[in-house]
Amino acid sequence: MKHFRFPSEKTVLITGAAGFLGSHLCKKLLAKHDNIEVIGVDNLFSGSRFNLLELMDHPRFEFIRHDVTEPLFLEVDEVYNLACPASPVHYQHDPVKTVRTSVHGAINMLDLAKRTGAKILQASTSEVYGDPKTSPQNEAYWGNVNPIGIRSCYDEGKRCAETLFFDYRRQYAVDTRVIRIFNTYGPNMHPDDGRVVSNFILQALKNEPITVYGDGTQTRSFCYVDDLLEGMVRLMDNPDAGTTPVNIGNPHEITVRELADIILELTGSRSKVDYMNLPSDDPLQRCPDITKAKELLAWQPKVDLKTGLGKTIDYFDKLIVAQTGVLEAAE
Numbered sequence: 001m002k003h004f005r006f007p008s009e010k011t012v013l014i015t016g017a018a019g020f021l022g023s024h025l026c027k028k029l030l031a032k033h034d035n036i037e038v039i040g041v042d043n044l045f046s047g048s049r050f051n052l053l054e055l056m057d058h059p060r061f062e063f064i065r066h067d068v069t070e071p072l073f074l075e076v077d078e079v080y081n082l083a084c085p086a087s088p089v090h091y092q093h094d095p096v097k098t099v100r101t102s103v104h105g106a107i108n109m110l111d112l113a114k115r116t117g118a119k120i121l122q123a124s125t126s127e128v129y130g131d132p133k134t135s136p137q138n139e140a141y142w143g144n145v146n147p148i149g150i151r152s153c154y155d156e157g158k159r160c161a162e163t164l165f166f167d168y169r170r171q172y173a174v175d176t177r178v179i180r181i182f183n184t185y186g187p188n189m190h191p192d193d194g195r196v197v198s199n200f201i202l203q204a205l206k207n208e209p210i211t212v213y214g215d216g217t218q219t220r221s222f223c224y225v226d227d228l229l230e231g232m233v234r235l236m237d238n239p240d241a242g243t244t245p246v247n248i249g250n251p252h253e254i255t256v257r258e259l260a261d262i263i264l265e266l267t268g269s270r271s272k273v274d275y276m277n278l279p280s281d282d283p284l285q286r287c288p289d290i291t292k293a294k295e296l297l298a299w300q301p302k303v304d305l306k307t308g309l310g311k312t313i314d315y316f317d318k319l320i321v322a323q324t325g326v327l328e329a330a331e
């Protein structure tokens with residue numbers, strides 16, 4: 001029997017495809033190009049098939065359940081390596097596995113890229129800057145990272161992965177990209193991932209106490225998922241952007257307490273604010289210098305915080321209604 005194969009221009013592998021960013025990236029690439037194939041790989045640790053439901057019957061999408069700590073043999077042209085739990089609650093659940101995912105996962109995906117000649121992008125993080133002594137953080141800053149604390153499995157794992165990417169580039173001429181992602185939010189975030197945006201929105205929608213850790217004066221800069229992914233794809237597509245890591249994030253810096261107030265206002269919630277202990281090594285400030293992204297990629301974020309939070313609130317609102325409906329139906 002003759003097998004029909006789409007005459008695709010390229011095959012793109014996305015690891016961590018069932019997660020928050022990975023699922024949006026699969027959809028974005030398939031919507032943008034009508035002649036590429038996307039293979040999504042995930043071990044479903046912190047991601048869900050639910051995020052990919054609408055793609056499961058897509059003729060140019062294929063899902064493979066696989067753990068990136070094991071080697072993978074596929075013929076592909078591009079790899080977006082996103083596989084790694086990203087929220088403190090998830091990555092601290094099994095810290096040794098988190099290090100394995102970052103380090104062994106990077107080696108396995110870089111070996112795949114080396115074998116196939118594929119271009120490969122690493123989803124790195126602002127966590128490589130640790131608790132920064134300078135702000136905003138630019139790519140030349142080496143960071144201030146505790147190597148033995150509870151966040152180290154993630155921070156040091158990601159730092160080692162960056163080292164591997166630059167060594168495979170120098171030693172084996174692999175065509176690499178490294179994106180340093182700052183806090184990103186939007187629909188499809190895991191409701192139980194403990195991240196500040198999902199926690200505050202769910203607490204506000206349920207009129208439960210808003211859990212501010214510490215005194216809430218620590219800062220973060222929140223980027224809407226659509227903006228982040230546009231920067232990520234531009235980085236992958238730019239042949240001149242591989243020799244440096246590139247910060248992608250929204251430079252609008254606010255305190256955690258201010259974020260709580262904005263979410264309370266947007267949801268019209270009756271929640272009170274509860275102050276709780278600040279987890280150890282929680283960075284006090286985080287704000288990207290995006291000069292490089294502007295120059296290299298002509299990129300800057302477009303979605304302002306209130307607009308992005310509004311879309312995210314809508315998503316969690318529908319999720320609560322869907323879950324409550326299921327519960328009521330089961331009773």
Ligand code: NAD
Pocket residue numbers: 015016017018019020021022041042043044045046047048066067068069081082083084085086087090101105123124125126180181182183184185190
């Ligand atoms: P996420 O937890 O929603 O997605 C990560 C995905 O990777 C999940 O689907 C998970 O099941 C999968 N995964 C974990 N370990 C794996 C393994 N060993 N093998 C295969 N799959 C595995 O997180 P996210 O927010 O979508 O983050 C995606 C990437 O972006 C991560 O590498 C993260 O470090 C990076 N990042 C995200 C942010 C952010 O704010 N969202 C910030 C900085 C960096």
Ligand code: UDP
Pocket residue numbers: 087088183194195196197199200211212213214218220256278279282283
């Ligand atoms: N945070 C908080 N309440 C929560 C969850 C988080 O005050 O319910 C704080 C957390 O201490 C940190 C900031 O919000 O200072 C961002 O936390 P998140 O886990 O979203 O990301 P990260 O710390 O990795 O930037």
